[in-house]
Amino acid sequence: MDVISIRDMEKKDIEGILDSAEAIHAGKKKPGISGKVLATLFFEASTRTKLSFQSAALRSGMEYIDFLPETSSLKKGESFEDTVKTVEGYADALVIRHPKEGSARLAADILGKPVINGGDGGNQHPTQTLIDLYSIRKSKGRIKGLNVTLFGDLKHARTMRSLAYALGMFEAKVTLVSPKGLEMDQTYVKELEERFKLQVSVKTEPEFSEADVLYVCRIQQERFADPLEAKRVTERFMIKKADLKGAKDDLVILHPLPKINEIENSIDTMKQAKYFEQAHNGVPVRQAILEYALTR
Amino acid sequence: MQVDQIEMGTVVDHIKAGKAGKVMKLLEIGENYPHRVAIVLNVPSKKTKTKDIVKIEGKLVSEESANLIALVSPGASVNIIRNSKIEKKFVVSLPKEVSGIAKCANPNCITGEGAKTLFRKEDGERYRCHFCERLFKAEELV
Numbered sequence: 154m155d156v157i158s159i160r161d162m163e164k165k166d167i168e169g170i171l172d173s174a175e176a177i178h179a180g181k182k183k184p185g186i187s188g189k190v191l192a193t194l195f196f197e198a199s200t201r202t203k204l205s206f207q208s209a210a211l212r213s214g215m216e217y218i219d220f221l222p223e224t225s226s227l228k229k230g231e232s233f234e235d236t237v238k239t240v241e242g243y244a245d246a247l248v249i250r251h252p253k254e255g256s257a258r259l260a261a262d263i264l265g266k267p268v269i270n271g272g273d274g275g276n277q278h279p280t281q282t283l284i285d286l287y288s289i290r291k292s293k294g295r296i297k298g299l300n301v302t303l304f305g306d307l308k309h310a311r312t313m314r315s316l317a318y319a320l321g322m323f324e325a326k327v328t329l330v331s332p333k334g335l336e337m338d339q340t341y342v343k344e345l346e347e348r349f350k351l352q353v354s355v356k357t358e359p360e361f362s363e364a365d366v367l368y369v370c371r372i373q374q375e376r377f378a379d380p381l382e383a384k385r386v387t388e389r390f391m392i393k394k395a396d397l398k399g400a401k402d403d404l405v406i407l408h409p410l411p412k413i414n415e416i417e418n419s420i421d422t423m424k425q426a427k428y429f430e431q432a433h434n435g436v437p438v439r440q441a442i443l444e445y446a447l448t449r
Numbered sequence: 450m451q452v453d454q455i456e457m458g459t460v461v462d463h464i465k466a467g468k469a470g471k472v473m474k475l476l477e478i479g480e481n482y483p484h485r486v487a488i489v490l491n492v493p494s495k496k497t498k499t500k501d502i503v504k505i506e507g508k509l510v511s512e513e514s515a516n517l518i519a520l521v522s523p524g525a526s527v528n529i530i531r532n533s534k535i536e537k538k539f540v541v542s543l544p545k546e547v548s549g550i551a552k553c554a555n556p557n558c559i560t561g562e563g564a565k566t567l568f569r570k571e572d573g574e575r576y577r578c579h580f581c582e583r584l585f586k587a588e589e590l591v
Contacts, residue, residue: 158582233562255559255580274557276581340584347572
């Protein structure tokens with residue numbers, strides 16, 4: 154079974170993966186995928202996705218092989234299609250990250266082995282979304298009815314698009330907070346409202362008093378034409394301890410990482426900051442994803 | 450203006466004025482097409498004031514191919530002519546899938562590197578790229 158987009162998955166499939174990850178995390182279950190080989194093909198940079206997939210494979214009794222673009226035949230001009238067709242013969246499943254949107258889908262269409270999307274351009278990052286849902290459910294005990302505030306560059310961050318879709322599926326309420334010009338695509342928001350009756354509020358200033366979960370992503374300075382405007386916005390959208398004064402005591406702060414300067418370092422030690430725990434949740438969740446992909 | 454009747458072929462009527470060229474392209478009638486083709490532009494129409502008409506001799510267009518016309522001209526009608534008589538007449542409707550013809554307007558879509566495009570119809574008159582998942586209006590595809 155391929156894992157390409159949250160759009161392809163039904164709620165019961167997602168709940169199955171989250172339940173499985175919970176059992177693996179608690180040591181109550183070992184995924185039945187030992188002896189298999191995973192290929193990790195990352196055509197662009199990654200720390201967490203790649204390493205946690207490799208760790209998930211090893212912890213599940215699998216082996217992994219790693220494709221490195223800079224020392225591969227890509228340098229000789231080999232195509233993406235020929236590369237994945239070749240690697241298919243060396244592994245039982247492939248995790249692919251590529252800057253072009255739809256690349257994982259293309260691979261899944263031409264390969265017989267399961268393909269897992271490790272992020273395709275600005276489109277989808279479904280396994281990150283599953284980690285986000287797992288982290289929310291683990292921290293709050295539920296997803297339904299929670300007020301989840303998505304904060305930062307909602308225009309370019311693929312994690313935000315996938316997560317907003319999944320939150321709609323799980324009947325959460327979503328507040329979108331982004332600087333002017335970096336709002337989530339209106340067509341996409343409208344689609345979520347129509348498809349899931351998702352309640353969406355939009356704000357342009359940092360304000361978290363109603364939030365149960367605050368999900369932060371980086372504002373990329375290079376997105377702005379005016380460097381002074383970039384500096385002003387990134388400073389305004391840097392979360393400081395003072396910004397959290399009116400927030401709920403049991404607020405959960407998540408971030409897909411890497412974080413650069415969008416969260417003040419002193420927040421890292423607050424009990425609400427769960428982003429490193431979230432990154433660590435990547436291993437059991439990806440173990441569950443590998444089992445789902447290899448056994449369905 | 451007089452255009453001869455055709456004995457065997459396809460007549461596309463009620464084309465939105467100015468879209469006849471795109472209809473020709475969608476039906477893959479190019480400069481090497483060996484039979485007679487008549488393109489009449491800006492014909493007076495009771496419904497739409499003006500319309501285009503295309504008469505293609507020697508080609509019986511399938512309903513599936515003809516429905517692509519709905520992308521540029523919803524409401525166009527197609528007459529299949531055999532033995533100088535109308536054998537079949539239908540109004541085009543948006544196809545469920547559009548494969549290989551339209552380009553994805555997303556510059557970062559993998560299909561820009563040569564993969565065959567595929568769009569699927571969703572609610573309303575919008576199409577989603579199978580690869581990059583972007584939504585487009587029907588008329589944006591061609």
